[in-house]
Amino acid sequence: MRLPRVKPEHAPHQLSDGTIRLGGALYGIASEITDVDGWAWKALTLMDGTRTPAQIAAGLCAAFAGLTREEAEDVVATLVASGHVEEADPGPCPELSEQEKERYSRSRDYFRWVDLTPRDHGWEPQVRIKAARVLVLGLGGTGSHAAWSLTAAGVGRLHLVDADVVELSNLNRQLLYTEADLGRPKAEVALDRLRRINSGVRITVAASAVDSPGELARLIDGFDVLALCADRPREPDGIQSWANQVCGGAGIPWVTGGYNGPLVSVGVFGPGGPCFECVRAGIPPQPGAGYAWPGVTGASAGLSGQLVAYDVLALVTGLLPTPPGYFHGVTLLDPDGHVYARHPARPECEICS
Amino acid sequence: MNSTPSVEPQQERQPGKRTIVVRRLDKIGPTAMPPSQGTSN
Numbered sequence: 001m002r003l004p005r006v007k008p009e010h011a012p013h014q015l016s017d018g019t020i021r022l023g024g025a026l027y028g029i030a031s032e033i034t035d036v037d038g039w040a041w042k043a044l045t046l047m048d049g050t051r052t053p054a055q056i057a058a059g060l061c062a063a064f065a066g067l068t069r070e071e072a073e074d075v076v077a078t079l080v081a082s083g084h085v086e087e088a089d090p091g092p093c094p095e096l097s098e099q100e101k102e103r104y105s106r107s108r109d110y111f112r113w114v115d116l117t118p119r120d121h122g123w124e125p126q127v128r129i130k131a132a133r134v135l136v137l138g139l140g141g142t143g144s145h146a147a148w149s150l151t152a153a154g155v156g157r158l159h160l161v162d163a164d165v166v167e168l169s170n171l172n173r174q175l176l177y178t179e180a181d182l183g184r185p186k187a188e189v190a191l192d193r194l195r196r197i198n199s200g201v202r203i204t205v206a207a208s209a210v211d212s213p214g215e216l217a218r219l220i221d222g223f224d225v226l227a228l229c230a231d232r233p234r235e236p237d238g239i240q241s242w243a244n245q246v247c248g249g250a251g252i253p254w255v256t257g258g259y260n261g262p263l264v265s266v267g268v269f270g271p272g273g274p275c276f277e278c279v280r281a282g283i284p285p286q287p288g289a290g291y292a293w294p295g296v297t298g299a300s301a302g303l304s305g306q307l308v309a310y311d312v313l314a315l316v317t318g319l320l321p322t323p324p325g326y327f328h329g330v331t332l333l334d335p336d337g338h339v340y341a342r343h344p345a346r347p348e349c350e351i352c353s
Numbered sequence: 354m355n356s357t358p359s360v361e362p363q364q365e366r367q368p369g370k371r372t373i374v375v376r377r378l379d380k381i382g383p384t385a386m387p388p389s390q391g392t393s394n
Contacts, residue, residue, distance in 0.1 A: 022375075030378040040373045067371075074372045082375040 001080050001118060004056070005049030005088035009113040012044045012084075020044070022084045028321065029114060031082060039064060039075050049088025053080065083116025090121030095130065100200065104154055115319055125317040126154065132316040133157040135223040137210060137239070139186040140164070141296055142257050143229030144174040145305025146312075150227070151194040153313055157202045158194070161219065162186045162230070163209035173301035213242040220246060225312050226254035229305065231292065244269065244276040248351035253315045253324055257308035259300045261293065265329035265339050266307040270315065273325025274345040275352040282343025300332060325352070 006012060010023040015032075020040055023030035033040045042063050046056045057072035064072075079085055096104070104126050111125040132155050136147050139162035147160055166174075166181045166189060174186075181189045187205035194203050210216050210230065216239075220226055228243050235241060240256055247254040253270025269276050307329065314320040329339035345352045 025378070027378055027380050031375045032378065033373055033375055035373065037371075071371050078373055078375060084375075 001085065001087050002052060003049050003088040004047045004051075004053060004076075004080050004085045006044055006047050007084060007086050007112055009109075010084040012041065014041065022082070029116070031084065037064065037067075039067065039072075040079065043075050043079055047079065047085060053077070080118055083118065085118070086112060086122060087120060090123075093121055093123040093127065095127045096123055100126075100130075100154070103200075107153065111317065111319070115317070117318065125319065128317050129154050129313060130156045132225065132312075133223045134159075134225050134227055134312055134316075135220055136160045136227045136229060137216075137219075138162055138228070138230030139174075139176070139190050140170070140229065140231075141173045141259070141301030142304040142308060143227070144176045144186075144190065145302045146227050146229050146257070146308040147190060147194060147305075148175060148197065149306050149309035150312060151198045151201050151203065153309070154198065155201060155312075155316075157223075158204075159219070159223065160187055160190055160194075160203065160205045161208060161210065162190070162205075163207060173296055173298040175298070175302070210239065210242075213246050216242050217246045217250070220250065220252060224252070225315055226252060227308050227312050228254055228256040229258075229308060231258060234292070240267075240276055244351060248275045255308050255311045255315070257304040257329075259296055259304045261295055262300065262332035262334075263329065263339070264300055264303045264307065264332070265327050266304065266311060267327045268311045268315070268320065268324045270324035273323040273352070274343060275325070275349060278345045278349050278352055279325060279327065279341060279343050281346060283341055303330065 013021045015021055018035055020033040020035050021030060022033070035041050039060060043056055043060055046059045051059070053076045056076050057069060060072040060075060061067055061069055108122050108126055112122045115125060134150055134155050134157065136143055136150070136158060139147060139160055143162065147158065150158060164186050166177045166184055166186055168182060170177060171179065176190045176193045177186065185207040187207040191203055191205045194201070210219065226243060226247055228240065230239050233239055243254050243256065251271050255266060255268050257266040267276060267279070311320070326342035327339060331337045331339060347353055
């Protein structure tokens with residue numbers, strides 16, 4: 001890093017006992033430093049984007065007589081590696097136009113905030129999103145929200161697949177469709193809406209159903225991630241099993257989401273973690289849990305789709321908080337009951353063991 | 354759920370080498386922004 005600067009969202013604060021807090025109070029971001037000698041506070045003060053690491057180290061040595069140059073450089077390197085510091089003069093980012101930088105400025109700010117990997121410039125996550133190719137299966141409650149979110153985020157290439165037409169009962173939750181669209185293929189309507197939302201995304205659609213693992217394998221060829229938002233054919237041995245088989249075999253990460261009344265859950269799978277079948281095998285069967293009742297609200301469908309989209313973006317930007325291979329989500333009737341399930345790979349599994 | 358943040362155990366300095374240790378905040382459960390800071394929408 002040439003000119004390190006403390007990220008604005010991570011501004012340091014001194015607690016009453018002298019401890020330094022960086023990154024506010026959010027778990028997953030914030031850190032503390034026990035700053036007995038005052039080195040860290042001084043270094044952070046010098047990290048205003050006008051000095052090189054060597055100049056900051058020299059400033060530390062000038063301020064603390066007993067501090068060696070090697071120790072000062074180590075303090076600076078530790079802070080740079082912490083993720084609370086960014087490059088103040090990142091230079092141009094030719095992969096994005098000025099218009100794209102304005103459109104995605106809030107995304108850049110978000111990723112700068114949560115991304116604790118030191119980067120050459122703050123646009124790196126957005127560049128990765130622009131380069132991503134995502135296949136979305138299903139444009140219903142989950143898929144319409146996921147497709148909107150991925151389009152708005154600036155994913156470079158989207159292919160959307162759904163065989164259904166718009167029905168009146170879809171309109172309580174499927175945000176891409178209007179009363180004027182009743183009877184029209186969802187894929188066709190979605191293409192029109194999404195292109196108007198973001199003309200910079202290359203979007204194609206297919207108004208067809210995925211009827212076999214072979215068809216899924218044909219569709220996923222050339223894509224980086226699958227967003228599985230379809231629920232037919234039903235499990236067991238349905239579309240999620242096909243995705244596990246096809247994506248697991250090809251080493252392609254995939255995300256699946258859905259809702260069961262107030263329970264919204266999303267699964268993230270891919271290389272480096274247990275596969276869908278292994279995680280599912282570890283979840284004890286629940287009496288009465290086998291039927292998918294149709295009740296759903298815009299909120300539960302939206303959460304499902306937006307979480308799918310977020311995990312797709314986390315995969316392509318490298319910001320997934322843990323290796324893939326888990327379900328997570330929320331239960332709307334139990335605010336303190338966050339959903340999380342991860343189980344180890346079964347030794348006999350041909351996909352992930 | 355705890356109401357105050359906690360941190361991972363502090364690492365001791367190695368003898369002969371003086372540096373700083375950055376400790377990630379330990380998990381304290383779902384964190385809501387205090388009212389003074391608010392949220393955006």
